[in-house]
Amino acid sequence: MFDSLKEKLGSFRDDVEETAEEKAAEEEEEAPTEAPEGETAEAATVAERSTEHDAPAAESAVAEPAAEDADEASTAADEPADEPTEEEEKSTGFGAKMKAAATGKFVIEEEDLEEPLWDLKMALLESDVEMSVAEEILDRVEEELVGERRKFTESTGSIVEDALREALLEVISVGQFDFEERVADADKPLVIIFTGVNGVGKTTSIAKMSQYLEERGYSSVLANGDTYRAGANEQIGEHAEALDRKLITHQQGGDPAAVIYDAVEYAEANDVDVVLGDTAGRLHTNEGLMDQLEKIGRVVDPDMTLFVDEAVAGQDAVQRAKQFDEAVTIDGSILTKADADSNGGAAISVAHVTGKPILFLGVGQGYDHLERFDPEVVVGRLLGDES
Amino acid sequence: MVLDDLGSSLRGTLDKLRGKSRISEEDVEEVVKEIQRSLLQADVDVSLVMELSDNIKQRALEEEPPSGTPARDFVLRIVYEELVDLIGDSTELPLEEQTIMLAGLQGSGKTTSAAKMAWWFSKKGLRPAVIQTDTFRPGAYDQAKQMAERAEVEFYGDPDNDDPVDIARKGLEATEDADVHIVDTAGRHALEDDLIDEIEEIEATVDPDISLLVLDAAIGQGAKEQAQQFDESVGIGGVVITKLDGTAKGGGALTAVNETDSSIAFLGTGEEVQDIERFEPEGFISRLLGMGDLGSLVERVERAMEETQEEEEDWDPEDMLQGQFTLKDMKKQMDAMNRMGPLDQVMDMIPGFGGGGLKDQLPDDAMDVTQERMRSFEVIMDSMTDQEMENPRSVGQSQVERISRGSGQPEEKIRELLQQHKMMEQTLKQFQGGMDGDMQRMMKKMQQQGGGGGGGMGGLGGGGGGPFG
Numbered sequence: 141m142f143d144s145l146k147e148k149l150g151s152f153r154d155d156v157e158e159t160a161e162e163k164a165a166e167e168e169e170e171a172p173t174e175a176p177e178g179e180t181a182e183a184a185t186v187a188e189r190s191t192e193h194d195a196p197a198a199e200s201a202v203a204e205p206a207a208e209d210a211d212e213a214s215t216a217a218d219e220p221a222d223e224p225t226e227e228e229e230k231s232t233g234f235g236a237k238m239k240a241a242a243t244g245k246f247v248i249e250e251e252d253l254e255e256p257l258w259d260l261k262m263a264l265l266e267s268d269v270e271m272s273v274a275e276e277i278l279d280r281v282e283e284e285l286v287g288e289r290r291k292f293t294e295s296t297g298s299i300v301e302d303a304l305r306e307a308l309l310e311v312i313s314v315g316q317f318d319f320e321e322r323v324a325d326a327d328k329p330l331v332i333i334f335t336g337v338n339g340v341g342k343t344t345s346i347a348k349m350s351q352y353l354e355e356r357g358y359s360s361v362l363a364n365g366d367t368y369r370a371g372a373n374e375q376i377g378e379h380a381e382a383l384d385r386k387l388i389t390h391q392q393g394g395d396p397a398a399v400i401y402d403a404v405e406y407a408e409a410n411d412v413d414v415v416l417g418d419t420a421g422r423l424h425t426n427e428g429l430m431d432q433l434e435k436i437g438r439v440v441d442p443d444m445t446l447f448v449d450e451a452v453a454g455q456d457a458v459q460r461a462k463q464f465d466e467a468v469t470i471d472g473s474i475l476t477k478a479d480a481d482s483n484g485g486a487a488i489s490v491a492h493v494t495g496k497p498i499l500f501l502g503v504g505q506g507y508d509h510l511e512r513f514d515p516e517v518v519v520g521r522l523l524g525d526e527s
Numbered sequence: 528m529v530l531d532d533l534g535s536s537l538r539g540t541l542d543k544l545r546g547k548s549r550i551s552e553e554d555v556e557e558v559v560k561e562i563q564r565s566l567l568q569a570d571v572d573v574s575l576v577m578e579l580s581d582n583i584k585q586r587a588l589e590e591e592p593p594s595g596t597p598a599r600d601f602v603l604r605i606v607y608e609e610l611v612d613l614i615g616d617s618t619e620l621p622l623e624e625q626t627i628m629l630a631g632l633q634g635s636g637k638t639t640s641a642a643k644m645a646w647w648f649s650k651k652g653l654r655p656a657v658i659q660t661d662t663f664r665p666g667a668y669d670q671a672k673q674m675a676e677r678a679e680v681e682f683y684g685d686p687d688n689d690d691p692v693d694i695a696r697k698g699l700e701a702t703e704d705a706d707v708h709i710v711d712t713a714g715r716h717a718l719e720d721d722l723i724d725e726i727e728e729i730e731a732t733v734d735p736d737i738s739l740l741v742l743d744a745a746i747g748q749g750a751k752e753q754a755q756q757f758d759e760s761v762g763i764g765g766v767v768i769t770k771l772d773g774t775a776k777g778g779g780a781l782t783a784v785n786e787t788d789s790s791i792a793f794l795g796t797g798e799e800v801q802d803i804e805r806f807e808p809e810g811f812i813s814r815l816l817g818m819g820d821l822g823s824l825v826e827r828v829e830r831a832m833e834e835t836q837e838e839e840e841d842w843d844p845e846d847m848l849q850g851q852f853t854l855k856d857m858k859k860q861m862d863a864m865n866r867m868g869p870l871d872q873v874m875d876m877i878p879g880f881g882g883g884g885l886k887d888q889l890p891d892d893a894m895d896v897t898q899e900r901m902r903s904f905e906v907i908m909d910s911m912t913d914q915e916m917e918n919p920r921s922v923g924q925s926q927v928e929r930i931s932r933g934s935g936q937p938e939e940k941i942r943e944l945l946q947q948h949k950m951m952e953q954t955l956k957q958f959q960g961g962m963d964g965d966m967q968r969m970m971k972k973m974q975q976q977g978g979g980g981g982g983g984m985g986g987l988g989g990g991g992g993g994p995f996g
Contacts, residue, residue: 371671477633
């Protein structure tokens with residue numbers, strides 16, 4: 141999960157750093173016509189660094205009168221340059237004209253970021269971050285960076301990284317709470333309802349959650365609120381047997397709210413700590429089933445409602461998360477099949493659109509394959525320390 | 528439905544080109560941006576999107592539009608051709624003896640699709656059997672068995688055997704008499720090596736004529752990797768897109784098709800066994816570009832008619848074309864209409880009604896209102912006597928009052944129903960001249976009417992569904 145995004149974020153950082161350096165170089169060029177702002181020593185260091193990059197163009201640029209306008213400068217600089225190779229033109233064309241004194245500071249402007257931001261947008265989309273969410277993240281990064289006046293002795297890379305880290309962390313860590321503490325503090329029995337579209341792994345997640353709770357000393361009872369799907373009773377029944385849990389079921393076609401209600405009564409009578417209520421998978425477009433879900437919410441009044449979706453989901457993750465949250469007000473989400481996915485953008489989309497935390501990741505087919513979702517770790521992993 | 532948004536946004540952008548004879552680079556940029564956006568929002572693979580949009584851009588700028596061709600049509604044609612090129616034909620599935628193996632991620636809908644496909648083949652007169660080899664997921668056997676029962680097809684599975692390869696082999700033997708064998712497999716993903724080995728073994732054992740990759744319409748960019756891996760291990764000959772009744776666009780399927788060099792076979796559009804459609808690229812693309820999808824509509828209408836007839840042997844839709852159109856006929860039509868699926872889906876298939884057409888101009892809840900209206904009509908009809916149903920013109924004020932009390936509907940509604948019936952009766956009379964019972968021809972008429980901007984609305988949107996709905 142997140143591997144490819146990590147790679148792309150790395151390259152975004154490099155891009156901006158590069159652009160920023162070019163920009164810095166340019167500022168230096170403009171310096172003579174403006175009031176120099178000192179810190180010549182530092183500027184010189186950078187000038188040297190840049191010189192290594194764009195030696196061919198640089199010489200000619202010195203000869204040109206300093207231009208006020210960046211674009212003019214660029215045109216002027218590029219023309220007399222003795223045919224820079226294509227590569228150079230692409231990566232340094234903008235900063236190819238520099239030399240002279242310097243201000244030691246540069247300002248990142250909107251157009252400087254246009255290309256890197258476009259690349260980052262593609263990177264986010266490739267990682268399954270939903271379009272509108274990606275655009276918001278980019279707006280935040282841009283806001284953070286544009287107009288930023290920095291001494292360029294400060295590593296540009298770290299400025300970009302901070303901006304990104306902040307934007308991502310803000311989105312992904314929204315509403316995090318201590319799940320274990322919440323379970324510990326709650327009046328027993330604690331009732332948790334699992335919802336989501338078909339085939340995302342609600343039932344499997346319930347089995348894993350039951351195991352997770354047991355490892356922490358909590359007993360649980362399973363309730364099969366999926367009275368619709370063929371084989372649903374059998375599926376959860378086998379899990380209950382394997383885990384040695386009590387399972388409350390009704391006939392297929394029965395009232396799901398009644399099943400969960402019965403499980404709550406059972407838990408009260410038998411001192412069970414947690415009721416894990418399954419519901420039938422439903423597409424958020426199915427009004428009848430969404431109404432039913434609301435009814436379950438009203439009748440059972442669960443302490444916690446978890447939205448289950450798969451990490452492999454693409455742009456649509458936003459739609460369904462939003463609509464489930466509207467129907468039953470979720471407390472958090474579980475992302476399943478995270479082991480099948482190297483993108484992880486669904487986590488960002490779902491957290492953002494619901495404003496509720498991602499609590500767990502499903503990472504395999506075993507009962508112990510349920511991991512606590514840690515936003516700091518995820519963002520750290522995303523940005524890496526070295527790249 | 529896949530790429531619905533592309534349809535409407537593209538039409539919006541292309542409309543700006545209307546009247547222009549030359550297109551500037553900026554025009555093309557804008558169109559291409561719109562295409563990129565729509566495709567990306569539909570979960571099509573990013574690199575595939577770039578490739579496609581580059582092609583469109585290049586061709587739009589470089590190719591010389593045939594003289595006299597408006598810029599809009601020219602660009603539209605390029606988009607059409609590029610999409611056709613990508614999507615290709617629907618997967619060839621001959622109606623003969625064959626073995627089909629299903630593969631895909633956990634929860635993508637393989638078991639449900641297996642039963643649906645079996646149902647589809649059985650409707651085509653073949654004898655299908657579903658073989659369930661998922662020994663891993665709890666309840667898989669029971670689910671498959673129950674789904675096969677609902678589809679009324681043969682089923683083989685063995686809950687006591689934990690060797691999928693062995694089950695597959697025995698299943699083929701046990702269902703030897705069946706024409707079409709559909710082998711369902713456990714869900715797995717590309718990174719689970721041992722499970723990938725397992726499906727390779729199953730494949731070697733059953734030696735399928737074709738392996739289909741079952742993909743959830745909501746799958747994101749991961750579709751590419753999954754498709755690659757499955758193609759590499761078992762060879763993917765076609766793609767089944769499931770859960771298209773949600774809001775997901777299914778662009779992952781385009782990626783998979785491109786990646787596996789295959790095509791789309793079926794679309795899953797609901798939870799019941801009959802919620803399956805054969806993928807028809809022609810209809811798909813014309814629907815996409817706002818030209819309607821008559822083929823699918825005809826199929827749906829015919830199927831709905833057949834089903835309605837199956838239940839009541841003595842009712843023949845042709846009868847009403849010969850003589851009287853009674854309220855009973857209207858009720859049957861409403862039943863049939865219900866069976867065709869949600870009104871807005873049906874509207875999409877009618878040229879001039881769907882995306883970009885009339886439907887876009889209707890308020891969002893117009894369809895709901897219409898459906899609600901149909902329901903209240905049904906309630907009213909239930910409170911009417913046989914005689915009144917046969918001869919609605921005889922219903923007078925005192926009867927209206929009685930029916931209103933009986934059905935709990937306001938008198939106004941009952942008069943509305945009678946009015947609706949009268950209107951449909953008249954529409955039908957207009958059709959009787961040129962009718963030879965051929966649906967296709969009727970559709971053509973609809974096309975002319977629809978294209979004219981709402982001529983057909985009186986019957987359709989009004990609540991009954993036109994002469995055939």
